[in-house]
Amino acid sequence: MNMKNTSRRPLVVGNWKMHGSLESVTTLLNFLRHELQNNTVVDVAVCAPFVHLPLCRELLTISGIQWGAQNVSEHTVGAYTGEIAASMLADLGCRYVLVGHSERRALFGEMDAMVIAKIKQVLEAGLKPILCVGETLAERECDATEAVIARQLHAVLGALTSEQLAELVVAYEPVWAIGTGKTASPEQAQAVHAYIRQLWKEKQPEQAERLIVLYGGSVKADNARLLFTQPDVDGGLVGGAALDQNQFCAIVNAAEQAWNH
């Protein structure tokens, strides 16, 4: 029996992190747009390094695949050497921006206040933020998973209007599963996804069933299907496997199968 909620379309997003060259990106994008040209079920996007976004625009514009960035400035415009404004990403045709990825939180000191400022910039530019949340291994082991997720989500839920919240996508990415080859079990993922939707419902009762919640953390071709069949898992945020053209297409196909059955 299909347990998927039909008010939500599945979404699979590649997070390339700091990988790729003009040549490798060209090869990958040409493959994806060819292989995925008949896909009408799954929304697909790639979050590329800033410098590869013009290439995404060039190669993906007439495809059904969308593109986005992995980070953005918390400022609108001005003397911020080295920063990229959300309006610049909109100019390049981006649809999504990752915000609050655990690598940015852990390695670049991004706190909830900065995450909120970035989300506001992304929304102001008419783009969709993908808000990443998740617990570390130490937090899971001392049973603090829900407390961590609640803190990260409440910060955002309390700072945005209903109209703004309606534009968000949430990605649950347990930090211990990112790039480690350890994936949350489908049951572990489902439990946290249901909790995220529950928290959303408390603030946004009418929106909670429409909220897209992605799972991220070592999603691969061989574990995607089981994760995606969970009722509250609406797709994936895919790191390492998004750099492998066959794996990424297989993950998109797994989402399609999970929705069609």
Ligand code: PGA
């Ligand atoms: P991974 O990365 O799939 O390589 O674990 C996921 C992410 O960091 O978004």
